[in-house]
Structures are given as C-alpha cells and as structure tokens.
Amino acid sequence: MRYYAYYPGCAMESEGVPIERSLMAVAKILDIQLKELEDWTCCGCPGAPIHELYSVSIAARNLALAEKTGLDLVAPCSCCYRNLMNAHVTITEDPRIGPKVNDALSAVGLHYGGGVRVRHLIDVFVNDIGLETIAAKVKVPLKGLKLACWYGCHETRPYGPDNPEFPVWLDQIVEALGAEAVNYPLKAQCCGGAQLISQPDMALKLVWKLLDNAADNGAMAMATTLCPLCHSNVDSTQMRVNRRFKSNFSMPVLASTQLMGIAFGLTPKEVGLDKNIVPWEKVLSPYLKVRA
C-alpha cells in the first residue's frame, strides 16, 4: 500500500466527476491510498497570468498543508500540478518572492519550508506503481484498440515530469493494457482550453487540429492524462467543432484511468463512462466484461 496526499482541484467537483470516480476505482485495485488534503483550496491557477504573487501565495497554502502530512502531494489535474509545482519552485528558488509569500501565509498561521514533492498521477503510475504491476492486473487486454495518447500542456511543460517534446509515459501505460498507441505529431499539443470561454474561435480551431491529426493517424479514440480540463474540453466541444468545420468526428475521449478500469474488468459505470459525452460504446464494446 502506498500513501499520497491527494489534491483533487476544483474541476474534479464538476466536469471531472467521471474521472475522479475512475481514479478512485483504479487506485483501489493498484493499492494506492489517496488521502484528500484536508480543507484544500484553489490552486491559484485562475487568473494567474495577471497576478503571479496571488497565485503563488494561494497555492502555497495547499503546499503548507501538505508539508504537515509528510506525504508526496499528487494532483490529477495538469493545471493544478503545474501551479503547485510553480509555487514550490518559485518559493524555494526566487529570493524576491519566497519571503513575501511566507509573510502572507503567516496571516493564517502557516509556513511553507519547501519540503513537499509535487507530483502528477501519471508519474506515480509509471514510476512508483510500475508498468509491470499495471500489466499484471489486466483481465481484459485492450487488443486491437488504437489510441491517440494526448498529453496536453502542463503534464509535460514547463516542469516535466515527462519529456516536453515527445512524452511517452501515457503510451507506455496504454501499451501495458494491451492497446496500441498510434504515433501522431500533435500528441503534446495545446487544446486552447484556457480560452475556450473568452476566445472560442481560436480554441475550437485548436481542438479541430488535434482531432484531425489524431484521426488521420488512425486513432479510434483519444486517451488523456487525468486532467479534467483537457478531457472535458475535447469531449464537450466536439459537436461545436463538427458544426463549425463541417467535420464528422466522433472520437471518444477516455481518461487513462477509465481505460485502466475497463482493462481491469470494471463496468463502464464504475469508471464513470456513463457520464462521457461522445459515444464510446462502439469502440469499447469488445472489451466490456459481461457480469452475470
């Protein structure tokens, strides 16, 4: 059994519901104990571009709480991961900002000493749990399923943990599940989700590019990291993209834990697939275990 301090992030309470359900189900099978950080607050990501110091200080509150637990802090959401990591790096390395942040934290009786290891859950799956363990738990190999593994931005950039130009961990995970990871150039491309609300023209075109590239390279579905923002952005805007660009995409978007759950023999409901928007039944039907 491995223990981690778990930071869900705000999006897990709304559009990330299916992902969190699948994560909890898979964590149980893989013997991971995720202890939710008590009374966590926003990671400071929203509005960060116009106020760096606010953003770092608000993230630092969560880091200070995590430091007390003495565990690694894991985040499924890539945005949360980047922002917590950014706060950690800024506080420990920037002498102009670190003391200011701790000064602000003293208002609520907290202090961050820089002792937390911030990690993304994909990192935990690949490096702590190990691909062999994941492969050993597979009951229904996903043979013949061609997946476009899509990493988004913040899982790889700017703080890693995976290679920023050519990330591979998600490909390795789906291959451990028996599926085939197709190679396509835009695997670490941005979906523009940050500005879907304010500049939909731009964001929809970026989503279109991504879907077009994945489909061109023979993908039947898209596998995402656990990020609820990446997932919901490509999942929920596909009909808008189709209308705007006269395309005909029907590319199911599946979080990596949803795929793991199916391969481990869980039902679609147990991994939250019933809440996905783009229909996935056709692609996944050969792998669904029928329960008596």
Added chain:
Amino acid sequence: MSKKDVLGPYIRVNDPNLFVNQVAAEPGGEKVRECIQCGVCSGSCTTSEWWQYQPRRVIAMIRAGMKEEVLTSASTFYCVSCYKCTVRCPRGIKPASLIHAVEAIAEREGYRPRTRTMPLYRSLRDSIKRGRIWELGTFIRYYLSVNPLTALGALPTAWALFTRGRLKLTPPKRTKGADDVVKIIRKLQSMRTETGGAK
C-alpha cells in the same frame, strides 16, 4: 566628467520608469534583456497566427520602450500558457512568464485592450475569494461583464455537461480554507501599499 554625465542626457539604463525595467521588475519578466531575438518562441507558439505582434517582437518592442503599443495591443492575451516557448528558449527566458508579466502590468495600470480574455482572467481571479472555483458562477459573472449574447455559443457545451451531472449548480460551501484565502489576499494587499505600488 563622470560616466553618469556622459549617459545622462540620453538614456539612464537603470531608470525604473523605463518600460524594460518595469517588465524586468515584474515576476516572470526578469530576463527580458537576455533575449537574443532568435524567434524560437514565435515559431513554437501555438496561437501565433492570432497575435498582431508575436512573442519575439513583443520582447523587441519592450526593449525599444514602446509601452503604449505593447499594452494597448490584445496580442499578449492570445497566450494560452502552453509553455512550448518556455521549454525551447535557448536563453532560458521563460517567454510565457514574460508575456504574463506584460499582461499583469496592463491590467494593473488600467489598460483595456480589445480582448475578452482580460475580463475572463479578472472574473476568475475575483472568484478565488470563495476558496474554490465555482465555474458556473464565475462564467455567468464573466458573460455579464462582456457581451452576454456570447454565452449563447457556449450553451451546447454547458447543456451537454449539465445533463450528465458534470456542471455544479450550487456554489461550494464556505469553509475555513476560504477565509484563509481571503486573509492571505488582504495581507498581500496591505504589503503592496506598505512598499508603495508595484506587485
């Protein structure tokens, strides 16, 4: 004649009012002077086709002192924070953070370029005071602050999420954490007035 007198009438390179120094004093903008204008940032940029002035040019304009042009242009607000420029920059400048520093200066000094992204950032930032982000409330506030009709385009997305229980209709409960966040922000504001202005 001292060195200062020679440079005096022309440029005082350490003058904090120079735009380049203002950017360098903002978190993220520290390395603005180290740019070699290679253009890797503009070439890597996910959204450069929408920028009027692309990242490399923005840096050149900052160093040329073209404050008004940079801050009144909507260009920097097309940055989607994908950080491709940051991992590729051969000088380690972190162009994305530099662009965000410019956005922060524009917001603080009251520039209002023609973009909806700044109002979005503002409503997001203001909603942090609830402790956690409540997307529905934040976005309604955003749409009211710009043109509410633009919300129509987002309705299919919202409806699809709502029918699957993925749109939270009620705001998060007010916890001690939310009070902590408010206190931290107040403390930061009081520190800002003590040090007199910037950041």
